[in-house]
Amino acid sequence: MAIPRSAVLSNLDLSDKIKSMSKEKLQAPRGTKDILPDEEKYWFYVFDIVREKMGSFGAKRIEPPIFEFSEIYDRSLGKSSDIVNKEMFEVKRKSDQDIFQEIDNTTMVLRPEYTAGIARAFVQNGMETLPQPVKLWYWGPAFRYERPQAGRFRIHNQWGLEIIGDEDPMTDIAGILLAWQIFQKIKITSDLTLDINSLGCPKCRPKMRRKLSEYFQDFLNNLCSDCNRRFIENPLRIYDCKETKCQKIIAQAPQVIDFLCPECQNHFKQVLEGLEKLEIAYNFNPRLVRGLDYYTKTVFEIYDKKDPSRQRTLLGGGRYDELIKLYGGPQTPAFGWAAGVERTIEIIKEKEIDIPELRMTDICLLQIGDKARRVSLALLSQLDAQGFRATAIIGKQSLKSQMRSASKMGAKISLILGQREVLDKSVIYKDMDTGTQETILQTKLMDVLKKRLK
Numbered sequence: 001m002a003i004p005r006s007a008v009l010s011n012l013d014l015s016d017k018i019k020s021m022s023k024e025k026l027q028a029p030r031g032t033k034d035i036l037p038d039e040e041k042y043w044f045y046v047f048d049i050v051r052e053k054m055g056s057f058g059a060k061r062i063e064p065p066i067f068e069f070s071e072i073y074d075r076s077l078g079k080s081s082d083i084v085n086k087e088m089f090e091v092k093r094k095s096d097q098d099i100f101q102e103i104d105n106t107t108m109v110l111r112p113e114y115t116a117g118i119a120r121a122f123v124q125n126g127m128e129t130l131p132q133p134v135k136l137w138y139w140g141p142a143f144r145y146e147r148p149q150a151g152r153f154r155i156h157n158q159w160g161l162e163i164i165g166d167e168d169p170m171t172d173i174a175g176i177l178l179a180w181q182i183f184q185k186i187k188i189t190s191d192l193t194l195d196i197n198s199l200g201c202p203k204c205r206p207k208m209r210r211k212l213s214e215y216f217q218d219f220l221n222n223l224c225s226d227c228n229r230r231f232i233e234n235p236l237r238i239y240d241c242k243e244t245k246c247q248k249i250i251a252q253a254p255q256v257i258d259f260l261c262p263e264c265q266n267h268f269k270q271v272l273e274g275l276e277k278l279e280i281a282y283n284f285n286p287r288l289v290r291g292l293d294y295y296t297k298t299v300f301e302i303y304d305k306k307d308p309s310r311q312r313t314l315l316g317g318g319r320y321d322e323l324i325k326l327y328g329g330p331q332t333p334a335f336g337w338a339a340g341v342e343r344t345i346e347i348i349k350e351k352e353i354d355i356p357e358l359r360m361t362d363i364c365l366l367q368i369g370d371k372a373r374r375v376s377l378a379l380l381s382q383l384d385a386q387g388f389r390a391t392a393i394i395g396k397q398s399l400k401s402q403m404r405s406a407s408k409m410g411a412k413i414s415l416i417l418g419q420r421e422v423l424d425k426s427v428i429y430k431d432m433d434t435g436t437q438e439t440i441l442q443t444k445l446m447d448v449l450k451k452r453l454k
Contacts, residue, residue, distance in 0.1 A: 132165030
């Protein structure tokens with residue numbers, strides 16, 4: 001039976017559409033990026049500095065789950081926050097019918113930030129019984145459905161610090177100092193600015209909310225729809241709006257610092273005096289509120305002063321003295337901050353900071369011929385058993401190509417095996433820094449390596 005020409009064309013069109021859809025799907029999702037091998041050295045550079053400084057500060061690493069019950073964030077971040085309202089990813093089974101849940105009517109979400117999950121872990125694991133303060137640090141991905149743009153991704157990596165169990169202003173100062181020291185170690189502080197403010201405590205908030213409500217009441221018709229919602233739920237959050245028309249109104253609004261109680265005033269004064277003694281320059285920003293409901297007293301941000309739009313805030317945080325209690329724990333003061341890995345790396349690249357290549361191995365085995373390849377794998381196993389960092393170039397590359405590969409991996413020593421070395425049970429020892437080489441019997445090799453790679 002003949003097939004109508006129109007049907008053939010229709011099928012061809014459908015085939016083209018399927019191919020087109022397949023091509024579209026074979027890409028990273030919008031708002032994400034691949035971390036390619038050439039970028040790895042930047043990630044390890046930052047991670048090693050962060051790990052070293054956190055360790056010397058006495059902080060221990062914590063890793064809460066990537067997904068939590070949404071209530072964890074609803075309670076702490078505030079239901080009026082943009083994160084809760086617009087940016088959280090809900091976790092579902094592949095089936096459209098069932099939400100991935102353990103208890104009826106509960107929803108799980110990918111973590112949009114770390115502090116809430118760490119506070120939950122602090123309470124759940126009875127960490128209030130540990131010597132206070134408890135110092136914790138973290139490194140890993142967070143997820144927010146933001147509009148992708150320069151420096152903003154829907155999967156972004158954070159590193160941060162939490163100091164839980166100390167209300168002294170010295171904790172705030174020490175935490176900010178550590179953040180600044182890390183950026184100094186990374187070599188990017190020359191164009192960074194520190195903004196700081198105080199949001200007061202629960203004693204200050206009623207008067208603060210009343211005064212702000214009185215002011216913004218007269219401008220509701222001129223404020224954006226989000227700010228009208230914030231006016232009802234939490235007028236303090238209006239300060240965080242980035243809309244140009246709202247910014248003009250915010251610029252004339254009362255300063256929250258004028259409504260601080262004596263205790264909060266004294267706390268903030270001591271923090272500023274401490275920063276001055278450490279010669280850490282700061283900019284008092286009376287309209288800095290951060291985007292989360294759990295903050296009390298000190299809030300601060302570190303950003304690139306060449307970025308007036310503040311789209312690339314590198315680090316932000318502050319004090320959250322009520323959060324642990326909110327999760328059922330005892331009244332526990334706390335202070336913390338989080339920094340963006342991707343944004344930090346962008347600044348490193350912009351400043352063209354010389355990053356050392358990764359040394360992936362100390363010893364690299366090079367071989368010529370099948371017999372040499374078999375012997376090199378046995379020798380590699382012996383080196384590993386003796387605790388050496390060693391690898392072998394597997395394949396049939398030329399010796400010159402293998403030498404280039406060893407150099408890229410940062411090897412200090414190359415051990416070369418050919419047909420003669422297999423018969424003599426020896427290796428050619430080559431120092432990759434000086435270029436000198438000598439022949440060493442395999443029976444003496446381990447002793448030689450131990451002396452030269454102390």
